[in-house]
Amino acid sequence: MSKRQTIFKEISPSEFFYRNRDLAGFSNPSRALYAATRELVENALDACETACILPDIFVRITSATIDGTLADPKPYTLKVQDNGPGVEPKYVPDAFARIFYGSKFQLKQSRGMFGMGATMAILYGQVTTNKPVLVTTSVDGEKAYTFEMMVNIHDNTPLVLNRTVKPANGKTGLSVQLTLEGDYSRSGSKIQEYFKQTALVTPYANILFIDPNGRLFFYSRATDKMPKPAKETLPHPLGIDIEALRRLLKESKEPTLKKFLSKNFHRVGDNIAEDFLKFAGLDAEADPKRLSNDEITRFVSALHSYKNFLPPDARCLSPLGEELLAAGIEKELQPEFLAVIQRPPSAYSGFPFIVEVGLAYGGKGVEQGLKLLRFANRIPLLYDEANDISWKVVNEEIDWKRYNIPQDAPLTIITHVCSTKVPYKTVGKEYLADRPELERELKNGVREVLRRLGTYLSRKNTLAFAKKKMNIYEKYLPLIARFSADLIGATKLPNYKKLLKKSVEETAENFEEPIVEVENKPIENKVVKLEQRRLEDFSQ
């Protein structure tokens, strides 16, 4: 008999993530400052878009110590404010100071996926600086409630220290201010890159960021057009496992299996329901609440093997659209050539997704070589690039020789995946798993934009060649004309100018298509240049 008995105990969800911060991207002061900023900004953008409000986002990071010259890592105060619909005051304590309590637990495209970003940022701030978080919210524009809170990590419960009410002056929205140990000297460039790329896929937002050195980065709205908001959707039969089915059956109010199927599943109508139940060998008129364990198992395995379900409908998704994507690229990169493509909707394991790919050739300050910008549900993904499925596609699966693109061409490839469930491999939302369906769509998208660039470049070469030829004509045609005239003793030169003009026109014809290819849709030219000014400019 052993004396060393194992000791078991239970920990709360807050405790788990407090102990394992690396898992959520809060590994060190540099990563934490980056992660906290993006989690709060992403919540702000999600809130505005859900309510169809053009986002105005204000972000400020300031040193939290009186001695501003203190070396990193040191405490910083992070404030993120939006003009969204706000959060009902009664939800605030749980929503912000409790892990696994949130608004993202539904089948709907959103930036947030795990419902824990803001709480993780608050928790990290608390354990590194011992300062409470301040959350101010107004849902009606009349009253603004401010909560001063901490997290009781041991029990995973909120601890409200203070609550005040003030007039909201007609403004709805949310503001979160927290103090955390950070390292801006290491993470500053990533944070700036994050805002730049966010602006690229959110051209309908105003984003103002003030960094700890007082530098002001203003990404102004380039268009008033917003993508239509994402909708919550019913689960697709392919994405259903036994647990999910059991719950649906338990909560079912339908009297028969046939009605149960057509009411609870995505794209299943009466006809398909009937055909499926026949296939599964289940009674269409049976009571959903009375299925046996064996029948439930059979039900699920039939759901996965039945071939006639319709594919998921991507109308619940909110892709950027080719127009907005092109506007964002044009605004941020100002390339010589750009191509964007939205692939047709597809699905993996019952979750619909849409891939969008953009390509920019050349541009302001763009260096030689290939740069990949990855986005998922409008979030820029900046870390762990080499793990991402897009990286694999671009670097390993594309046969570059086919496109006649020089190796050192100044190329930016943009990939955007939107889905009701993005297959992230970490809570830190850094990279996507390689699902075969996703891989196929990305590959086709990248090939298409490369093909268009190849065409553009070969036309450009043709034009350059034609111009060179024209230069030779312009130089020698007059001489030949004169020589021929002299030879036959003519006094008047032949009209070689007409010939020259015709050649020029023919060449130009070959090249008159626009350089922005947006599948025949016109692009509104509302491009506003990126403004990047120092705060001092404002105080003049």
Next chain:
Amino acid sequence: MSKRQTIFKEISPSEFFYRNRDLAGFSNPSRALYAATRELVENALDACETACILPDIFVRITSATIDGTLADPKPYTLKVQDNGPGVEPKYVPDAFARIFYGSKFQLKQSRGMFGMGATMAILYGQVTTNKPVLVTTSVDGEKAYTFEMMVNIHDNTPLVLNRTVKPANGKTGLSVQLTLEGDYSRSGSKIQEYFKQTALVTPYANILFIDPNGRLFFYSRATDKMPKPAKETLPHPLGIDIEALRRLLKESKEPTLKKFLSKNFHRVGDNIAEDFLKFAGLDAEADPKRLSNDEITRFVSALHSYKNFLPPDARCLSPLGEELLAAGIEKELQPEFLAVIQRPPSAYSGFPFIVEVGLAYGGKGVEQGLKLLRFANRIPLLYDEANDISWKVVNEEIDWKRYNIPQDAPLTIITHVCSTKVPYKTVGKEYLADRPELERELKNGVREVLRRLGTYLSRKNTLAFAKKKMNIYEKYLPLIARFSADLIGATKLPNYKKLLKKSVEETAENFEEPIVEVENKPIENKVVKLEQRRLEDFSQ
């Protein structure tokens, strides 16, 4: 006022990981079968080692369907059984069917780190096959309790369907049997590789694995020596944040801050406690329970800036040791040359760690080129290699030209990191984050084994050169001797054989060191060859 109010709700920890299986490595049937196997095997090994029992591990994966010819993915039954100390029956339901309830939540080196592997495997099995798990345990060798259980995912509570008691026939230990959807045709080679590498770092274990095709893989014990078990340790001051300090203060039974420090922290005695409190500007005689919020903040920031704390003591760790590592490599790879090194203990953020590096040159069935085998707390890490700090060190930070090792040399480099807290970046335990302290130790370890290989190879070259020289001597010396004798008219040849013998001896002297370099420690030659037989061999 907005009409689209956000809806908030809470989910349980089981629910969270049920929805986000990718996070714990259960992405698809192939990965899930691999992950479930390793999680249960690692629990079994941890249990045996904690109780100082030489592990006998039995693992069997069988098709769970009657029709064995069904194509993958399909249900498999996985059974893992050990001869460890068992789990007290009263803990079984919570320990196996409740997320965040476990035995790994302490500061101690173990394979498990997140305390959720077994529950995740059970949960995955349940949602894919609707089958309960069977857990059999005996802690006294008299009675064996079998629990038939499921997880109530919605509430994160165990659901015991049945509980039986049988005689244990003198055997303690634990057996877990679950049914899950898997894909052995895709994951089989990874699972086999997992066992092979596990045997390499666990040469004191018997591991028997029977795969779904009835093939039997037996990794037999090569030594009875076990590493001394890891010990639980007090937290080091450098690893303490505000939350941890607040808790320690709350639970403190010491009357003064000085006593509080010397009782609750790793390697802090009365002298250091006194000096530190002076440095922090805190009263050594103050009551730990009465510190103000500001004092606590000051306390922690002083803990992180005080320079005279002793580094963490690695005696709580259980590295493999050079002897066992060499035995494992010898047994599994049978190389032409091997070198192993254990680096001195180091620490990151207050967590002690030890790096061990092994190198094998050549060997049975070893291919040309470099192969990296990564281990952490005796777990082989098989996925996402390119993200790992060891990969970065070996591929990007080593100046290979310095060691004169041919590019296509058949080289295996083994890295093993053991720590009370391995800095994994995912719950799936696939790769380590790049902490600078870890990077430094790995780099130094790899450099050292490469240096030794370089020396070996250059000696081998010298020997080869000398042998060649010797061959020439052997061929021409007799001729020269005869020629010289003829020249001076001597009838007896000079004794060139003596000369030849001396040369051979000199050459051999340069090469008489053993090819296994284990820092002057003798290595027991208990190497048993890997046995890999078909089950049929047994039934004869």
